[in-house]
Amino acid sequence: MKHRSKVGITIFIMAIVVAAIAAGCASTPLRTEASTSGIRAAEELGAADVPQASLHLNLARESLEKARVLAAQDKKEQAASMLLRAEADAELAIALSHEDSERSEALAAVARVRKLQQDSR
């Protein structure tokens, strides 16, 4: 009898823990910080003005919105997975913006060299 009560207590505790974990998981908010900060960074770098970067910036925004919709639908896992898309697109938008500015600066540097060489002739 005593042995049964210990098993019962153990099961009860485990049930509480599981319930608590389950309750915790159910109440965990959607972590969109990485996505939103990536999107904000891309915007500040002028991604909207670079065609290819602008595309991925929009994709990131859409994915973020879909994630929020999924989260609202209590599809946490799908929402989290969708946030990965948003983060990846935001990161790529940043890189493409950076690439565009590097391209412009490289072209300007080459032009400066050519002008200097022409002027010195």
Next chain:
Amino acid sequence: MNAKSIFVIVACAGLLASCATTAPIELVNAREAYRQASTGPAVQVAPAQLHEAQQALALAEQSFQKNPKSYQTQDLAYVAHRKAQLAQASASIAQKQASQAQARRDYQDAQSKIIAETKTDLDQTRTALAASERSGEVSAERLSSAQDARIAADRQTAQAQEALAASAAQQLASEQEARKAAEKRAADAQAALAKLATVREEPRGMVITLSGSVLFATNQSTLLPDAQLRLNKVADALLINDQQNLIIEGHADSSGDAGYNLDLSLRRANTVRNYLVGRGYQASRIRAYGFGERNPIADNASAEGRANNRRVEIVVEHETLATNK
């Protein structure tokens, strides 16, 4: 079951199996993107990003192996695709940065080259300038010598001019003195002539009138002895200035034949001319004319008048008239 049925079953099973293992489009794109990234410059310049892409693709493949149609597989493949693109973008950024760095080096090299060329040009210019300055110093020395020589020449010229001016002044003074002396002689001669004969000034010159009765006997053209003495004094007075032209004019009174009188007056004029030439006057400067009785100066009705008309006039031409002739 025959062999044909077995083949159909196997084919259908294979088809079903292939349908079951068809990768989602996200995974297909991810594989292709990674293939491109892994064969491009990302291998060299963006290995970290390429490694992340590889890991992301591996996760997607694992998910695909576990659950090919799950959203996790699609999302992981999507992320792997983006990671591969990110690797390529990173490689491109690295290339652009390398290009910029190379451009900066080229710019610096060009600047260094220009500076070196400019420095060389400057050195050459300085050298040329120094040579020019040296040449200028030599030129300055030559110029100084030339200036000294020119100053000396100017001084000599000035001295010569002074000497010439002094000489000219002296000559002028001498000429003035000579002119004064000549004028004095002329005045003396005129005064002496005034004592010997009648002297008057006319526009054609100074006219010296010698009485014919004093010079010649009646109807004669030979000089009387006393006339020679008188003509000597006249000749001496005229020789004071022997550069003047003389005109000897013989005149007669109206007695007798006019032609004879004309001839006689001419012969008498020539006699006086010859006598003056004999006394040293230049023959080329003396002309003799006979006017006969055409130019009387007194009334031929009286003896005194005829005596005055018989005369010889010596016209001393003015210098200007003599020159014009």
